Amino acid sequence: xxxxxxxxxxxxxxxxxxxxxxxxxxxxxxxxxxxxxxxxxxxxxxxxxxxxxxxxxxxxxxxxxxxxxxxxxxxxxxxxxxxxxxxxxxxxxxxxxxxxxxxxxxxxxxxxxxxxxxxxxxxxxxxxxxxxxxxxxxxxxxx
Ligand code: ADP
Ligand code: MG
Numbered sequence: 001x002x003x004x005x006x007x008x009x010x011x012x013x014x015x016x017x018x019x020x021x022x023x024x025x026x027x028x029x030x031x032x033x034x035x036x037x038x039x040x041x042x043x044x045x046x047x048x049x050x051x052x053x054x055x056x057x058x059x060x061x062x063x064x065x066x067x068x069x070x071x072x073x074x075x076x077x078x079x080x081x082x083x084x085x086x087x088x089x090x091x092x093x094x095x096x097x098x099x100x101x102x103x104x105x106x107x108x109x110x111x112x113x114x115x116x117x118x119x120x121x122x123x124x125x126x127x128x129x130x131x132x133x134x135x136x137x138x139x140x141x142x143x
Contacts (some may be wrong), residue, residue, distance in 0.1 A: 003141045008031025009029040014040045022051035035128030045108040
């Protein structure tokens with residue numbers, strides 16, 4: 001397990017941290033991205049997805065559980081926001097995540113309040129914290 005902590009001063013720096021993490025991601029990886037609203041989760045994912053080859057605009061999944069983006073010929077980037085699944089994943093449709101996780105995909109999951117069995121296997125956990133104004137603390141733990 002390796003843990004790194006940085007503090008960023010603006011959204012571009014947070015995107016750059018996402019891009020840095022992207023270098024070490026592998027096929028099938030799940031990245032849990034935690035933090036309160038506005039802490040920069042989507043910004044971080046945007047930087048990572050860009051670095052993985054996504055050219056479409058990366059927006060917050062608001063009306064659906066997630067988006068899928070073509071990154072390279074071999075890789076799809078999944079971006080999920082589980083904020084509204086307050087009751088936990090297992091209580092909902094157990095197959096809900098099937099289209100988003102697994103081989104050929106790298107998945108970023110915002111706000112996994114409770115880890116479900118499916119998400120417990122995530123290799124990478126990112127935690128963002130508001131430090132006032134535009135400062136954000138970003139902790140990245142890789143298994
Ligand atoms: P979340 O997905 O956690 O709700 P977003 O990434 O959607 O957060 O929004 C973060 C907001 O904070 C954006 O409006 C962004 O411009 C702003 N912001 C200011 N400073 C930073 C920073 N250092 N890192 C990331 N976002 C920042
Ligand atoms: Mg978000």
